[in-house]
Amino acid sequence: MNILVTGANGQLGNEMRILAKNSADKYVFTDVVDATEESIAMLKKLAGDDIKTETEHLDITNIDAILEVVKREKIDAIVNCAAYTNVDAAEDNYDLAELLNAKAPENLAIAMKEVNGLLVHISTDYVFGKEPYNTPCKEDQKGTPTGVYGATKLLGEQKIIATGCKHMILRTAWLYSEFGKNFVKTMLNLTASKPQLKVVFDQVGTPTYAYDLAQTINTILEDYKKEAFNSQFSILNYSKSGVYHFSNEGVCSWYDFTKMIAEYAGNTSCDIQPCHSNEFPSPVKRPAFSVLDKTKVKELFGIKLPYWTDSLKQCIHNLV
Numbered sequence: 001m002n003i004l005v006t007g008a009n010g011q012l013g014n015e016m017r018i019l020a021k022n023s024a025d026k027y028v029f030t031d032v033v034d035a036t037e038e039s040i041a042m043l044k045k046l047a048g049d050d051i052k053t054e055t056e057h058l059d060i061t062n063i064d065a066i067l068e069v070v071k072r073e074k075i076d077a078i079v080n081c082a083a084y085t086n087v088d089a090a091e092d093n094y095d096l097a098e099l100l101n102a103k104a105p106e107n108l109a110i111a112m113k114e115v116n117g118l119l120v121h122i123s124t125d126y127v128f129g130k131e132p133y134n135t136p137c138k139e140d141q142k143g144t145p146t147g148v149y150g151a152t153k154l155l156g157e158q159k160i161i162a163t164g165c166k167h168m169i170l171r172t173a174w175l176y177s178e179f180g181k182n183f184v185k186t187m188l189n190l191t192a193s194k195p196q197l198k199v200v201f202d203q204v205g206t207p208t209y210a211y212d213l214a215q216t217i218n219t220i221l222e223d224y225k226k227e228a229f230n231s232q233f234s235i236l237n238y239s240k241s242g243v244y245h246f247s248n249e250g251v252c253s254w255y256d257f258t259k260m261i262a263e264y265a266g267n268t269s270c271d272i273q274p275c276h277s278n279e280f281p282s283p284v285k286r287p288a289f290s291v292l293d294k295t296k297v298k299e300l301f302g303i304k305l306p307y308w309t310d311s312l313k314q315c316i317h318n319l320v
């Protein structure tokens with residue numbers, strides 16, 4: 001297959017680069033920014049000097065540019081790793097968040113509809129949160145976003161489905177990796193440099209190692225390839241099209257997450273204490289409980305998901 005990755009220089013996009021290295025498929029990696037020297041060095045450390053680090057410029061808000069690359073490269077599937085991911089800043093930037101999280105995914109879906117391809121799109125646990133659920137959220141549960149980020153991501157899902165393209169929408173949560181900025185890297189620094197730290201314990205979810213998500217995307221692409229191969233990719237429907245939940249296994253608060261980050265990094269001198277969310281005023285109210293139920297993806301694709309601390313240990317081992 002020919003696979004286009006958008007937002008290839010973000011957290012998930014870089015993990016897709018690592019997995020693509022051993023794939024028989026052709027990958028085209030695109031973004032609006034070039035790979036940083038830090039990311040290239042990490043890619044080489046994790047996957048060897050022959051890893052593909054090139055980036056073709058593609059702005060997914062431009063439908064003509066998308067169609068040009070899709071047709072030129074005969075793309076069979078798009079993995080959309082691009083998004084507006086700044087949850088706080090989204091509150092003051094609705095138009096930009098909507099453009100990137102709703103209109104741009106619709107552009108990708110229109111392009112895939114035109115060439116009868118598959119769109120793999122990433123959404124978020126923040127489509128939930130307004131109602132105080134205390135059981136893991138299922139795919140068919142009504143979206144109740146608490147802020148602009150979650151609302152625009154939910155709209156993006158709806159716009160993709162409305163185009164009628166073959167789609168896999170994977171809602172994930174608390175994403176971290178060896179690349180870019182994320183909670184794990186921030187807490188590695190803070191627990192190494194501060195004598196004391198307060199972290200909220202009244203927001204509960206599940207961390208997701210972006211490498212594990214990339215592996216599941218790979219499994220989905222292989223499954224799609226098997227189903228589509230016999231018809232030379234002319235099947236009009238992928239039998240597993242739909243919305244899925246994906247995170248690591250288990251449940252924790254940001255406080256628990258931080259405690260394990262410090263422990264695995266050996267940052268033992270920082271006194272980490274739990275606190276309430278209202279001690280950290282934020283422009284957006286974040287979900288108190290956004291644990292995702294992953295039964296559907298596990299059963300349909302026959303996969304086992306790593307427990308969150310096992311994946312965290314691996315990522316920290318790669319980082320320090």
Ligand SMILES: NC(=O)c1ccc[n+]([C@@H]2O[C@H](COP(=O)([O-])OP(=O)(O)OC[C@H]3O[C@@H](n4cnc5c(N)ncnc54)[C@H](OP(=O)(O)O)[C@@H]3O)[C@@H](O)[C@H]2O)c1
Nearest residue numbers: 007009010011012032059060082083122124172173174175
């Ligand atoms: N991070 C989380 O905790 C989290 C949680 C749940 C779900 N998700 C979802 O998971 C997916 C991957 O997230 P991530 O953390 O890997 O994202 P990320 O690290 O922020 O990477 C996104 C990439 O997309 C690029 N981009 C921005 N605008 C673009 C445009 N117009 N055209 C093409 N590329 C563009 C970004 O460039 P710039 O750096 O210049 O913006 C960046 O390189 C997203 O859909 C996100 O909503 C993330």
